Amino acid sequence: MGAALAVAIASAVPVLRPWEYFNEIVGGTKNGYLYFSDEGVDLWQRGKELAAYYHQVLEPVGEVPLLDYSLFGPEEKARHLDWVGRDKKRDEARVSSPIFSGTILANATFLGEKPFWDLPDLRHTAPTARFGNLLVFRGTFNCGGIFAQNLYYDARAKIYAENPDLEEGERLLRESIRLDPREFFADIQLGNVGLKRGSRENALRAYSDALQHAPNDPGLVRSIEEQIRRVSSEPVGQVPELRDPFME
Helix, strand or coil: CHHHHHHHHHHHHHHCCHHHHHHHHHHCCCCHHHCCCCHHHCCCCCHHHHHHHHHHHHHHHCCCCEEECCCCHHHHHHCCCCCCCCCCCCCHHHHCCCEEEEEEEEEHHHCCCCCCCCCHHHHCCCCCEEECCEEEEEEEEECHHHHHHHHHHHHHHHHCCCCCCHHHHHHHHHHHHHHCCCCHHHHHHHHHHHHHCCCHHHHHHHHHHHHHHCCCCHHHHHHHHHHHHHHHHCCHHHCCCCCCHHHC
């Protein structure tokens, strides 16, 4: 344990990111990030390295990467970054298929196995380059988990905007679920949109799909079952929305 700690400190201090080495200290391996999904050991501190790689390697050859390493909007703008999905019209074809070819900039702390938005192709591939918890992958991979996640958040933004666009929110949710059917919480959101739009059929179908993919949590399962019962038997306009547990 002491030797692992010494090695971690010696390699981390020069780049001033010692907290990134939590996984290596605990896991005892440089691949510790494959076993721990802990955003607290990164907090997206590699923006400088990400921008340098983009401007020095990708931008000169006109390559636009897929970005799965979140930065705040002002930082993305200040660092003059481009990524697949920034221009939705330009990138529509590239984000409609789960298979992506090119460069992916990913956060190592989210590559551990997950029940949804999982990325086994990246998890089982050695990165081309690494800057702490910022990993660079180049090749062809199934990135449905990345696209599904982005679509889910885009849908929420449409649904809960000051002037909601329920039609577009529903479309985005359906696209997200198509790419990753396991995201039961997206089905819950889709059921809620069905209620708002007055469609009993759509709401029931979405809540039933949520029940099919929900984790083995008795409280959650009961709440979905009760929602299905109410939507089946009560006026749609009087049924309250079902809580999306992923919003907490």
